[in-house]
Amino acid sequence: MKTPITIRQELPQDHTNVYKLIRAAFASVEESDHSEQDLVERLRHSSSFIPELSLVAETGQGELVGHVLLTRIRIINDAQTFPSLAVAPLSVQPSWQRQGIGSVLIREAHLRAAALGYGSAVLLGHPGYYPRFGYLPAHRFGIRFPFDASADCCMAIELLPDGLKGVQGKVEYDPAFGI
Ligand SMILES: CC(C)(COP(=O)(O)OP(=O)(O)OC[C@H]1O[C@@H](n2cnc3c(N)ncnc32)[C@H](O)[C@@H]1OP(=O)(O)O)[C@@H](O)C(=O)NCCC(=O)NCCS
Structure with a gap:
């Protein structure tokens, strides 16, 4: 890494720079619809938003070079509803990618x-990226997603011991995701 990076909670005065950062991060991503920055704006106004889990990576010079957002979701089946989180999106400024910032943020x-x-x-x-942090294919836990996507791209992780024990069902995203 070129300089020490601090991870801190996003503040309201960061919103404009975070918007630009996310737009830049996804600009050349083929699978992207290039609207991730708007998703974050919507999620901030939703009931799924957790201010403590909107994090930025900041250089010593005060430049924002990374951002990650975790919002509330539910995993539901016929009998039960379980709270969980969605990690989306994760963004690193293109000139700062592949230097460990995404990993530190996650x-x-x-x-x-x-x-x-x-x-x-x-x-x-x-x-190719998330299993290094402990993510496993979600189907191994009996968790399904509400869209068609390659099974190995749909992942889940236990953040606390047995955090997914007995948790089975379909992921229900906040309406802000438009899914
Ligand atoms: C994906 C992203 C967040 C990773 O952050 P980063 O700071 O560049 O990544 P790190 O430095 O922590 O990790 C680098 C490693 O991740 C791998 N990597 C980075 N982006 C990857 C991708 N899109 N797919 C697979 N592997 C990827 C690199 O090959 C490297 O692997 P290595 O350690 O084996 O050499 C960043 O590249 C980014 O913002 N990309 C554009 C937006 C995006 O695709 N977000 C994720 C949506 S799922």
Whole structure:
């Protein structure tokens, strides 16, 4: 890493820079519809938003170079509803990618989510990236997603011991996701 990076909670005065950062991060991502920055704006106004789990990575010079958002979701089946989190999106400024910032953001987000009592998280992501943090294919836990996506891209992780024990069902996202 070029300089020490601090991970901290996003503040209202960061919103404009976070918007630009997310837009830049996804600009050349083929699978993206390039609207992730708007999703974050919507999620901030939704009941799924957890201010403590919208995190930015900041350089010593005060430049925001990364962001991650974890929001509340539910995993539901005919009999039960379980609270969990969705990791979406994760963004690193293109000139700062592949220097460990995404990894630091994810790991810190997991620690903070666990400290808040959240036992698990799910995401749709690249199977070449997220398993290093402990993510497993969600179907191994009996968790399904409400859209068609390659099974190995649909992942889940236990943030607390046995955080997904007995948790089975379909992921229900906040309406802000438009799913
Ligand atoms: C994906 C992203 C968040 C990773 O953050 P980062 O800070 O660049 O990644 P890190 O430095 O922590 O990790 C680098 C490792 O991740 C791998 N990696 C990075 N992006 C990847 C991707 N899209 N798919 C698979 N592997 C990826 C690198 O090959 C590297 O692997 P290595 O350690 O084996 O060499 C960042 O590249 C980014 O913002 N990409 C554009 C937006 C995006 O795709 N977000 C994720 C949506 S699921």
